[in-house]
Every structure is written in structure tokens, then in C-alpha cells.
Amino acid sequence: MTFAIKVENLCKQYGDQQAVKGISFTVEQGTLFAFLGENGAGKSTTIEILCTLLKKSSGQVTINGFTLDASNDNADIRKSIGVVFQQSLLDERLTVRENILHRGKTYGLSKTQLTDNYQFVSTYLHLEDIEEKKYGTLSGGQKRRADIARALIHRPSILFLDEPTTGLDPQTRQFVWQAIKQLQLETNMTVFLTTHYMEEAAVAHQVTVLKQGKIVAQGTPDALKTKYAYDSMALVFQNAQEGVKFLEENAISYTEKQGIYTIRLTSTLQALPLLKKAEPLITSFEVIKGSMDDVFLHIMAEEEVA
Numbered sequence: 172m173t174f175a176i177k178v179e180n181l182c183k184q185y186g187d188q189q190a191v192k193g194i195s196f197t198v199e200q201g202t203l204f205a206f207l208g209e210n211g212a213g214k215s216t217t218i219e220i221l222c223t224l225l226k227k228s229s230g231q232v233t234i235n236g237f238t239l240d241a242s243n244d245n246a247d248i249r250k251s252i253g254v255v256f257q258q259s260l261l262d263e264r265l266t267v268r269e270n271i272l273h274r275g276k277t278y279g280l281s282k283t284q285l286t287d288n289y290q291f292v293s294t295y296l297h298l299e300d301i302e303e304k305k306y307g308t309l310s311g312g313q314k315r316r317a318d319i320a321r322a323l324i325h326r327p328s329i330l331f332l333d334e335p336t337t338g339l340d341p342q343t344r345q346f347v348w349q350a351i352k353q354l355q356l357e358t359n360m361t362v363f364l365t366t367h368y369m370e371e372a373a374v375a376h377q378v379t380v381l382k383q384g385k386i387v388a389q390g391t392p393d394a395l396k397t398k399y400a401y402d403s404m405a406l407v408f409q410n411a412q413e414g415v416k417f418l419e420e421n422a423i424s425y426t427e428k429q430g431i432y433t434i435r436l437t438s439t440l441q442a443l444p445l446l447k448k449a450e451p452l453i454t455s456f457e458v459i460k461g462s463m464d465d466v467f468l469h470i471m472a473e474e475e476v477a
């Protein structure tokens with residue numbers, strides 16, 4: 172297994188406050204890694220350290236085989252990564268194309284490399300309709316596409332994205348997210364992402380959850396769902412009294428809210444025999460898959476970390 176990122180016992184102290192408290196994790200090359208946590212958990216601090224923008228207090232970080240070294244500018248790491256932060260770095264007065272080409276030149280790309288790489292980013296980020304527009308005149312979603320394109324112009328092998336879709340309307344969010352996913356899958360790029368949208372985390376290869384500067388859960392979305400979420404079925408009975416009698420006779424525990432009876436399942440398949448039995452009594456039902464939202468809420472509701 173080849174690791175794109177390896178973090179061991181990373182700590183960051185701001186004055187008296189310990190924002191990151193000895194975290195360790197690895198990110199396999201060519202995977203989508205989701206880094207989750209509530210506000211103030213330490214996500215941005217960690218991502219800024221990995222991107223060489225902030226000095227760590229202690230711990231070991233290896234990016235693309237290069238060791239992060241507080242005593243130099245980590246140029247090898249910088250060349251091998253692309254970064255998109257929440258605040259844009261593009262020049263409002265330049266067009267999207269000018270901005271991106273200018274960025275490419277700072278990496279010393281040849282004319283041919285610049286043309287080829289521009290073509291590459293343009294295809295994935297759908298720049299055709301915005302490339303001649305001034306960055307300052309673009310909508311939020313268009314800006315995001317340009318920001319990501321700028322981060323990719325030197326064809327890095329790791330892309331860091333800090334909440335790439337926050338603040339976008341659902342349709343634009345979907346569009347930007349599709350572009351990220353397609354890029355990751357088709358080019359085998361490593362994508363390190365922080366997000367508050369659980370449907371984005373649900374398609375990651377690996378999820379790590381941070382709370383108060385410590386890792387409180389990690390695993391694949393499926394493994395986390397198995398541990399922290401559960402499937403359920405909601406039933407509406409023709410006659411509530413008969414419904415309750417049915418549930419009690421079959422020793423099925425339930426909760427009830429506004430005439431909807433919810434049963435916890437061990438898997439969605441468990442719904443089938445139950446539905447067969449309950450069919451004459453019910454007017455409607457819904458089988459609900461455990462989600463990453465449940466995982467996140469469950470982890471966050473657990474008591475304070477030590």
C-alpha cells in the first residue's frame with residue numbers, strides 16, 4: 172500500500188490552546204479522504220499544516236514521500252500538491268484563463284505543458300463558458316470551478332479541498348462535486364477533503380472524524396455506518412391499536428411519533444418478512460438506510476473526549 176499522506180502524533184498549539192492533540196492517520200494514494208468534525212475541531216489547522224502553510228508544534232508528517240520540515244520551505248511538497256481554501260486566491264480583475272495561466276507560470280511550466288495542462292483542467296472543470304470572464308464577475312459556483320482549476324494547473328498528485336462546496340446552491344454544489352469526483356476517479360488523484368456535507372463523505376474511501384483536536388472515529392463509510400448508524404422501517408397502520416397489538420405480539424420494539432411507528436432493523440433485508448406479516452394491517456411503510464448523517468450526529472453526541 173502506498174501512502175500519499177502519513178501523519179504521526181501531530182500536535183498544534185496556539186498559545187495556551189492545543190488545537191490539534193496528537194493525531195495519526197494515513198491516506199492511501201489515489202483515494203478520496205474525508206476529514207470531518209464540527210466547527211473548531213482542528214480541521215483547518217491540520218490541513219494548513221499538511222499544505223506547509225502553518226508550522227506544526229510537534230509530530231511527523233510525510234506528503235508524497237517528502238518529510239515536512241519546519242526548517243525549510245518544503246518546496247518539494249508544495250510542487251506536488253494543489254490547495255483550494257475557502258477564501259479565493261484569484262485576481263478579481265483578471266480573466267479565469269489569465270489567472271490560471273499566470274499560476275502555471277509560477278511553477279515554471281513550459282509553453283507546451285501550460286497548454287496541455289490548461290486543456291486538462293478546462294475539460295474537468297468545464298471552463299469553456301467562463302474562461303474569458305473576469306474572475307470578479309463570476310457567480311459562487313463559477314468561482315469555485317476556477318479556484319479548483321488554478322489548484323490543478325501544475326497537475327499535482329494530491330488535491331486539498333477545504334469545504335469546496337460550502338455556500339453553493341444545491342444544483343451548483345452537485346455540479347462542482349461531480350467534477351471533483353470525476354477527476355478523482357479518472358485521474359487516480361488523491362483528494363483530501365474537509366466537508367460538512369455528509370453525502371460527500373458517504374462516497375469517500377476513508378473517513379476520519381475529529382473532535383476537540385482528537386480523532387474520535389475513522390474507517391470506511393460502510394464500517395462507520397455499521398458501528399454508528401442503523402437501518403430502520405417506519406410503518407403507518409390502518410388501525411393504531413391493532414398495529415400496536417401486532418408489534419407487541421411479535422416482540423418488536425418501536426417508537427411512535429404522530430402515528431408513525433419506527434422499528435430498528437439489523438439490515439434492510441429484515442424488513443421483508445416483517446412486511447409480509449404486517450401487510451394486512453398497514454397503509455404505508457418506508458425502509459430507511461442508516462446514513463452518514465446518523466454517524467456524525469452519533470459521534471458528536473458522545474461524551475466529551477478525554
Ligand SMILES: Nc1ncnc2c1ncn2[C@@H]1O[C@H](COP(=O)(O)OP(=O)(O)OP(=O)(O)O)[C@@H](O)[C@H]1O
Nearest residue numbers: 185186188190208209210211212213214215216217
Ligand atoms: N490563528 C489562531 N490563533 C489562535 N487560535 C486559533 C487560530 N486558528 C484556529 N484557532 C483555534 O484552534 C481551534 C481549531 O480551529 P480550526 O480552524 O482548525 O477548526 P476547524 O475544525 O477547521 O473549524 P471550522 O469547521 O469552523 O473551519 C479552534 O478552537 C480555533 O479557535
